[in-house]
Amino acid sequence: MHIVKRDQMEWYKSWLIRAAAIVAALIVCALVTVILTHKDPIKVYATMFSGAFGTPRRIWNLLQNIAMLLCISLAVTPAFKMKFWNIGAEGQVLVGGLATAACMILFGGKIPNALLILVLVIASILAGAIWAVIPALFKAKWNTNETLFTLMMNYVGIQLVSYFSMYWEAQKGSGQIGIINQSTRDGWLPTIGKYEYLLNIIIVAVVTILMYIYLKYSKHGYEISVVGESQNTARYIGVNVKKVIIRTMILSGAVCGIAGFLLVSGTNHTINTTTADGRGFTAIMVSWLAKFNPLFMVLTSFLLVFLQKGANEIATVFGLNKSFSDILTGIILFFIIGCEFFINYKLVFRHSHKEVK
Amino acid sequence: MKKVIAVLLAVAMLLVFAACNGSKTEKPPETPSTPGEASTDAPDATPADSTGDLADLKVGFIFLHDENSTYDLNFINAAKAAAAELGLSDEQIILKTNIPEGQECFDTAEDLVDAGCTVIFADSFGHEDFMIESAKAHPEVQYCHATGTKAHTEGLANYHNAFAAIYEGRYLAGIAAGMKLNEMIEAGQFSAEEAKIGYVGAYTYAEVMSGYTSFFLGARSVCPTATMEVTFTGSWYDETAEKEAANKLIADNCKLISQHADSMGAPTACELAGVPDVSYNGSTVDQCPNTFIVSSRIDWTPYFVYAIKAAVAGEAIDTDWTGTIASGSVVLTEINEKAAAAGTAEAIAEAKAKLEAGELHVYDITTFTKDGAQLDSYLADVDTDADFTPDTEVIKDGYFHESEMRSAPYFDIEIDGITLLDRNYG
Numbered sequence: 001m002h003i004v005k006r007d008q009m010e011w012y013k014s015w016l017i018r019a020a021a022i023v024a025a026l027i028v029c030a031l032v033t034v035i036l037t038h039k040d041p042i043k044v045y046a047t048m049f050s051g052a053f054g055t056p057r058r059i060w061n062l063l064q065n066i067a068m069l070l071c072i073s074l075a076v077t078p079a080f081k082m083k084f085w086n087i088g089a090e091g092q093v094l095v096g097g098l099a100t101a102a103c104m105i106l107f108g109g110k111i112p113n114a115l116l117i118l119v120l121v122i123a124s125i126l127a128g129a130i131w132a133v134i135p136a137l138f139k140a141k142w143n144t145n146e147t148l149f150t151l152m153m154n155y156v157g158i159q160l161v162s163y164f165s166m167y168w169e170a171q172k173g174s175g176q177i178g179i180i181n182q183s184t185r186d187g188w189l190p191t192i193g194k195y196e197y198l199l200n201i202i203i204v205a206v207v208t209i210l211m212y213i214y215l216k217y218s219k220h221g222y223e224i225s226v227v228g229e230s231q232n233t234a235r236y237i238g239v240n241v242k243k244v245i246i247r248t249m250i251l252s253g254a255v256c257g258i259a260g261f262l263l264v265s266g267t268n269h270t271i272n273t274t275t276a277d278g279r280g281f282t283a284i285m286v287s288w289l290a291k292f293n294p295l296f297m298v299l300t301s302f303l304l305v306f307l308q309k310g311a312n313e314i315a316t317v318f319g320l321n322k323s324f325s326d327i328l329t330g331i332i333l334f335f336i337i338g339c340e341f342f343i344n345y346k347l348v349f350r351h352s353h354k355e356v357k
Numbered sequence: 358m359k360k361v362i363a364v365l366l367a368v369a370m371l372l373v374f375a376a377c378n379g380s381k382t383e384k385p386p387e388t389p390s391t392p393g394e395a396s397t398d399a400p401d402a403t404p405a406d407s408t409g410d411l412a413d414l415k416v417g418f419i420f421l422h423d424e425n426s427t428y429d430l431n432f433i434n435a436a437k438a439a440a441a442e443l444g445l446s447d448e449q450i451i452l453k454t455n456i457p458e459g460q461e462c463f464d465t466a467e468d469l470v471d472a473g474c475t476v477i478f479a480d481s482f483g484h485e486d487f488m489i490e491s492a493k494a495h496p497e498v499q500y501c502h503a504t505g506t507k508a509h510t511e512g513l514a515n516y517h518n519a520f521a522a523i524y525e526g527r528y529l530a531g532i533a534a535g536m537k538l539n540e541m542i543e544a545g546q547f548s549a550e551e552a553k554i555g556y557v558g559a560y561t562y563a564e565v566m567s568g569y570t571s572f573f574l575g576a577r578s579v580c581p582t583a584t585m586e587v588t589f590t591g592s593w594y595d596e597t598a599e600k601e602a603a604n605k606l607i608a609d610n611c612k613l614i615s616q617h618a619d620s621m622g623a624p625t626a627c628e629l630a631g632v633p634d635v636s637y638n639g640s641t642v643d644q645c646p647n648t649f650i651v652s653s654r655i656d657w658t659p660y661f662v663y664a665i666k667a668a669v670a671g672e673a674i675d676t677d678w679t680g681t682i683a684s685g686s687v688v689l690t691e692i693n694e695k696a697a698a699a700g701t702a703e704a705i706a707e708a709k710a711k712l713e714a715g716e717l718h719v720y721d722i723t724t725f726t727k728d729g730a731q732l733d734s735y736l737a738d739v740d741t742d743a744d745f746t747p748d749t750e751v752i753k754d755g756y757f758h759e760s761e762m763r764s765a766p767y768f769d770i771e772i773d774g775i776t777l778l779d780r781n782y783g
């Protein structure tokens with residue numbers, strides 16, 4: 001038996017394989033549920049569904065969470081498409097958020113709110129971009145390993161947030177900033193009507209479309225794809241690879257900064273080390289699953305957020321530990337990612353013909 | 358594109374299908390989601406038949422972590438105990454675990470309101486601001502926040518803080534520690550001067566400082582030569598950091614360890630090193646059979662029962678509720694005879710009786726000094742403000758009045774005999 005790469009598969013066949021994978025995943029999840037917890041698997045699935053869609057508020061929360069994950073996924077995409085392993089989105093989002101929080105604390109009430117929000121946007125974009133460009137510069141100048149470098153930058157970012165949580169703590173020694181400008185709402189992203197997260201969602205939708213256009217139709221986007229395919233080819237056709245790396249990482253970091261801004265000014269109105277909540281890493285999966293296409297990412301981030309929301313609801317309704325819902329999410333992702341193997345490769349059990357004629 | 362849409366449609370269809378099958382049983386919780394205000398009149402019109410109100414009551418609980426955290430486990434157990442005591446069914450209490458200290462706490466509180474909860478509890482300090490936000494939006498719902506500090510200044514009728522005089526429990530646990538040190542000194546394991554306690558704290562926060570100071574005073578009341586070293590992890594829950602902190606203290610010749618952080622890190626490190634440990638939040642005897650001595654903890658059941666009953670009866674819940682030994686809120690677990698010194702139970706019982714009778718005060722100013730001098734006056738930061746302005750005189754009648762001006766602790770004096778190895782970071 002050996003493994004052979006497939007030619008491009010017809011769309012309905014890959015459709016069937018993916019559908020089969022989902023069905024198989026749901027069956028395995030059901031079996032695991034029955035064996036381990038003796039709960040009715042249909043009820044468990046129904047609970048997942050109601051956890052994500054059960055009330056209008058839950059749908060809004062779902063959309064908001066999709067928007068946040070999507071925004072960070074969009075941020076990492078250009079870098080990954082360029083085969084630059086930016087696993088530092090978590091840190092880039094946090095420093096973007098930290099810059100936002102800092103300006104909210106320092107300038108809140110001192111400058112007009114519209115100006116303050118403009119300052120927040122600029123500060124967060126700058127902070128995220130700086131955090132991302134440092135590893136890019138080292139990569140371009142000295143060819144350092146960007147995977148390790150960006151990972152380490154995450155820890156530096158987390159420690160900075162931790163430090164400032166204590167610096168600006170609301171209660172002596174508590175290490176908690178608490179809601180910033182709770183009474184005045186200075187620097188809070190305005191809400192549209194009574195829809196708290198609508199503006200966040202709209203902003204991310206715009207970023208999604210811009211990113212799609214940028215990657216697909218702009219010269220920069222083309223250069224990113226070429227560098228990603230082969231740096232030698234890129235050089236051959238006269239692309240300045242170092243410049244592309246640095247420019248792309250600045251963009252990547254800037255969008256992470258926007259995500260940080262939306263998380264602090266538009267959502268939490270505070271910052272702590274869990275503000276990014278691991279999204280910087282989940283985003284990588286969202287981006288890869290969608291094959292770096294910003295429009296597909298809407299769907300893959302929906303899938304991941306849906307699984308997470310559903311899983312939390314299972315934990316609440318059935319009194320199961322969150323670890324159990326993580327197991328279910330793990331099984332489903334395993335099948336989804338695993339089925340890509342069968343779409344790209346096939347197993348051949350015996351030689352049907354000789355290569356040499 | 359098509360492929361991914363197709364896959365997701367397939368998932369969605371399956372789940373819709375699944376939901377259709379199951380939704381009949383799920384109906385009741387969804388009905389009150391739209392208006393919410395319609396049912397508010399009910400709690401006000403409360404005649405004698407409070408049992409009727411209890412039957413359609415829903416209570417929500419928001420926990421920072423899940424049962425893997427000793428702190429949250431203590432709350433979860435209390436929630437279940439309170440429900441059992443009041444005869445509430447499983448459907449009437451909604452437990453939300455792993456809720457971070459951010460907007461998600463607000464969203465969760467709102468979700469609980471949607472689900473029909475009229476009383477909502479939250480267990481973590483950082484939840485407070487988000488609970489207040491939700492409380493402002495739903496005056497008909499009672500919000501009870503454990504460990505918070507803002508209720509007495511916020512002026513919201515439906516927002517309440519609660520804590521317990523846990524420093525008294527810590528003091529009693531400290532006596533068990535002091536007895537153990539004495540036993541080890543008598544057995545010739547080390548000299549009286551070497552009787553050093555190690556303490557793993559989370560933050561240099563008043564709650565932690567009050568905790569280790571009362572523990573130390575309890576230990577020193579029976580072992581006068583005892584000293585203490587404290588190290589901080591900068592996190593309420595970080596198993597690795599807590600374990601490392603305990604190991605650091607043990608390597609620094611601490612003879613006994615106690616902790617105020619919420620994982621099993623420190624107790625596990627003690628068990629591995631064979632160093633006695635006085636635990637917190639609950640018994641760790643199962644995991645640490647050879648080193649666990651005793652644990653003090655807050656039993657939240659009395660508060661939950663009190664607040665729920667008051668809410669149902671339409672009575673005001675205390676803005677600041679402080680549980681005591683007398684109310685059953687401050688308790689000690691079973692003493693592990695294998696590790697504890699002989700006579701520990703008796704010594705604790707004696708001190709407990711004195712505390713209850715008011716003959717003994719944990720922070721008696723004659724029992725501790727600051728920079729070598731006795732304190733006769735101290736202004737504590739009771740009202741939360743940005744500059745931590747000390748605002749309230751708390752030393753009166755010869756002792757520091759802890760947890761009387763507000764429920765959350767405010768004792769933050771660094772007394773002589775205790776060395777802080779670091780501040781907030783391990």
